[in-house]
Amino acid sequence: MTVREAAQFISDLTTIVVLGCLYVVTLAVGALYYEMKEFVNYPTLLRSP
Secondary structure, three states: OOHHHHHHHHHHHHHHHHHHHHHHHHHHHHHHHHHHHHHHOHHHHHHOO
16 A cells, blocks of 8 residues: 555545544434423423323
């Protein structure tokens, strides 16, 4: 493996890791937002039949 190939590989790996992290963070924020929304709507949920 040449230096150029290694650099390309590391670059690709970094991109994948960053995108993975962004994906996980987005999921976490989405889940948190959903939980908060559910929590806020909890009294209305209790009253609904």
